[in-house]
Amino acid sequence: xxxxxxxxxxxxxxxxxxxxxxxxxxxxxxxxxxxxxxxxxxxxxxxxxxxxxxxxxxxxxxxxxxxxxxxxxxxxxxxxxxxxxxxxxxxxxxxxxxxxxxxxxxxxxxxxxxxxxxxxxxxxxxxxxxxxxxxxxxxxxxxxxxxxxxxxxxxxxxxxxxxxxxxxxxxxxxxxxxxxxxxxxxxxxxxxxxxxxxxxxxxxxxxxxxxxxxxxxxxxxxxxxxxxxxxxxxxxxxxxxxxxxxxxxxxxxxxxxxxxxxxxxxxxxxxxxxxxxxxxxxxxxxxxxxxxxxxxxx
Amino acid sequence: xxxxxxxxxxxxxxxxxxxxxxxxxxxxxxxxxxxxxxxxxxxxxxxxxxxxxxxxxxxxxxxxxxxxxxxxxxxxxxxxxxxxxxxxxxxxxxxxxxxxxxxxxxxxxxxxxxxxxxxxxxxxxxxxxxxxxxxxxxxxxxxxxxxxxxxxxxxxxxxxxxxxxxxxxxxxxxxxxxxxxxxxxxxxxxxxxxxxxxxxxxxxxxxxxxxxxxxxxxxxxxxxxxxxxxxxxxxxxxxxxxxxxxxxxxxxxxxxxxxxxxxxxxxxxxxxxxxxxxxxxxxxxxxxxxxxxx
Numbered sequence: 001x002x003x004x005x006x007x008x009x010x011x012x013x014x015x016x017x018x019x020x021x022x023x024x025x026x027x028x029x030x031x032x033x034x035x036x037x038x039x040x041x042x043x044x045x046x047x048x049x050x051x052x053x054x055x056x057x058x059x060x061x062x063x064x065x066x067x068x069x070x071x072x073x074x075x076x077x078x079x080x081x082x083x084x085x086x087x088x089x090x091x092x093x094x095x096x097x098x099x100x101x102x103x104x105x106x107x108x109x110x111x112x113x114x115x116x117x118x119x120x121x122x123x124x125x126x127x128x129x130x131x132x133x134x135x136x137x138x139x140x141x142x143x144x145x146x147x148x149x150x151x152x153x154x155x156x157x158x159x160x161x162x163x164x165x166x167x168x169x170x171x172x173x174x175x176x177x178x179x180x181x182x183x184x185x186x187x188x189x190x191x192x193x194x195x196x197x198x199x200x201x202x203x204x205x206x207x208x209x210x211x212x213x214x215x216x217x218x219x220x221x222x223x224x225x226x227x228x229x230x231x232x233x234x235x236x237x238x239x240x241x242x243x244x245x246x247x248x249x250x251x252x253x254x255x256x257x258x259x260x261x262x263x264x265x266x267x268x269x270x271x272x273x274x275x276x277x278x279x280x281x282x283x284x285x286x287x288x289x290x291x292x293x294x295x296x297x298x
Numbered sequence: 299x300x301x302x303x304x305x306x307x308x309x310x311x312x313x314x315x316x317x318x319x320x321x322x323x324x325x326x327x328x329x330x331x332x333x334x335x336x337x338x339x340x341x342x343x344x345x346x347x348x349x350x351x352x353x354x355x356x357x358x359x360x361x362x363x364x365x366x367x368x369x370x371x372x373x374x375x376x377x378x379x380x381x382x383x384x385x386x387x388x389x390x391x392x393x394x395x396x397x398x399x400x401x402x403x404x405x406x407x408x409x410x411x412x413x414x415x416x417x418x419x420x421x422x423x424x425x426x427x428x429x430x431x432x433x434x435x436x437x438x439x440x441x442x443x444x445x446x447x448x449x450x451x452x453x454x455x456x457x458x459x460x461x462x463x464x465x466x467x468x469x470x471x472x473x474x475x476x477x478x479x480x481x482x483x484x485x486x487x488x489x490x491x492x493x494x495x496x497x498x499x500x501x502x503x504x505x506x507x508x509x510x511x512x513x514x515x516x517x518x519x520x521x522x523x524x525x526x527x528x529x530x531x532x533x534x535x536x537x538x539x540x541x542x543x544x545x546x547x548x549x550x551x552x553x554x555x556x557x558x559x560x561x562x563x564x565x566x567x568x569x570x571x572x573x574x575x576x577x578x579x580x581x582x583x584x585x586x587x588x589x590x591x592x
Contacts, residue, residue: 107302109301127569129323129548130549131548131561132327133326135326211410217527234414236412237531276411
């Protein structure tokens with residue numbers, strides 16, 4: 001009887017341990033969640049409720065004034081369009097270049113594979129630094145052009161490693177041999193066999209590059225001067241961090257101005273983060289897969 | 299070689315990318331040893347020897363910059379390295395799949411918030427007048443504090459906001475390592491009557507050790523490369539005493555003041571120290587455990 005009980009129920013110590021663990025994890029999760037809820041709730045509250053600190057958990061005196069102000073702001077709209085452009089075009093360029101180098105490097109019969117791999121990974125260990133890179137971009141005439149955000153950081157070495165590992169692990173060698181016997185060229189083989197078989201890794205690459213491009217501000221900060229080219233993040237910086245919301249509110253609202261500017265910040269945060277956060281639950285597994293593929297030594 | 303000519307054609311654009319945007323900048327670091335003159339360009343400018351390095355070492359800001367960079371990095375490492383491990387170990391114990399999935403989904407989410415938004419959130423929450431933190435402080439009858447204006451608070455704000463943002467993401471790699479632990483080890487632990495804590499110590503911890511060592515090497519190798527992006531945005535004139543680090547300094551003297559040679563020298567110094575640290579830690583790791591980067 002006693003033996004039976006021990007196998008079914010955990011010892012008291014373990015049960016206490018697990019209870020504490022569940023409580024702690026619940027608290028940690030709430031601590032991560034709370035700031036996010038607070039931001040969203042504030043963004044849907046009225047200007048005066050936010051400014052007088054009445055919001056704790058749910059929206060107080062619900063209104064969409066904040067969002068109205070955001071969508072009436074030309075800077076924000078231009079930034080949104082620009083960021084969409086950079087994310088789409090940049091991702092296309094980055095994924096293409098990454099596959100172009102990762103696939104050849106995945107082939108054991110590719111002569112020069114080792115040295116080229118070294119050539120690439122060394123750039124992870126040592127970089128020229130800010131000014132020397134800036135000089136190159138300047139010499140190429142890319143300063144204050146859209147190319148400055150698309151080219152200088154187009155390839156992430158880590159993504160090359162992930163893609164290469166995927167190609168090595170999941171493209172059967174026999175397929176390649178069969179294709180070669182049939183006289184299929186490498187390019188034909190890539191377009192008709194590799195690409196269709198590599199949809200999961202292409203999804204991982206596209207997501208990583210798109211999120212990075214959407215969230216980046218540094219390259220724009222150093223390379224761009226014209227406001228018409230600014231990505232959303234740079235606009236956010238000027239409004240949210242430097243507090244330059246001038247010209248965003250019309251005269252009739254002057255009285256509520258300060259309150260509205262404050263509320264608008266919350267709405268702006270939601271609007272800017274929405275594209276990424278909204279797709280995240282559906283693509284989380286791809287991100288996790290990407291990390292796991294990369295962690296297998298190739 | 300002839301057989302794969304198309305593949306060689308294919309790698310030309312990516313290889314050019316690395317040459318142009320990664321290797322030419324490395325060659326450009328020669329700028330650190332020259333007095334840059336716009337009309338003569340990098341290669342035509344006069345040699346300056348180690349003038350700019352001496353200028354940096356003799357600069358009154360030198361020690362502050364090194365100290366700020368190192369202190370915040372080690373602080374970040376000391377807090378940011380163990381927390382994802384603890385989170386992964388705890389998540390691994392959970393048998394309720396739904397609970398586990400929810401916790402993972404939520405803790406992973408902040409990773410996708412951009413640096414600009416993250417810093418904006420910090421500023422909004424800590425604002426002395428309207429921020430949530432100070433509203434609570436005042437409700438408790440205490441005085442409001444301008445946290446971001448106090449050099450003493452800066453490091454903790456930086457480090458803990460980073461933990462908030464990345465712990466869930468970093469835990470994934472350890473969870474994967476835990477999933478790969480040989481199930482017979484757990485059975486053996488059960489047969490031996492090990493408690494959950496004993497099982498964690500003797501089975502789980504050794505299971506994630508290789509992953510932890512790799513992450514540790516990479517983190518130490520990045521000690522001097524601590525992110526410019528977040529630091530720069532969090533800076534304000536009041537907290538500069540602790541928030542000015544090498545990368546923000548390079549940006550200011552280089553791009554804002556156009557002092558190219560000096561900024562390149564400071565940046566090169568930083569990169570070299572970083573590389574040395576990485577090689578050193580990797581060698582150490584290879585000696586004490588069997589895991590290393592290469």
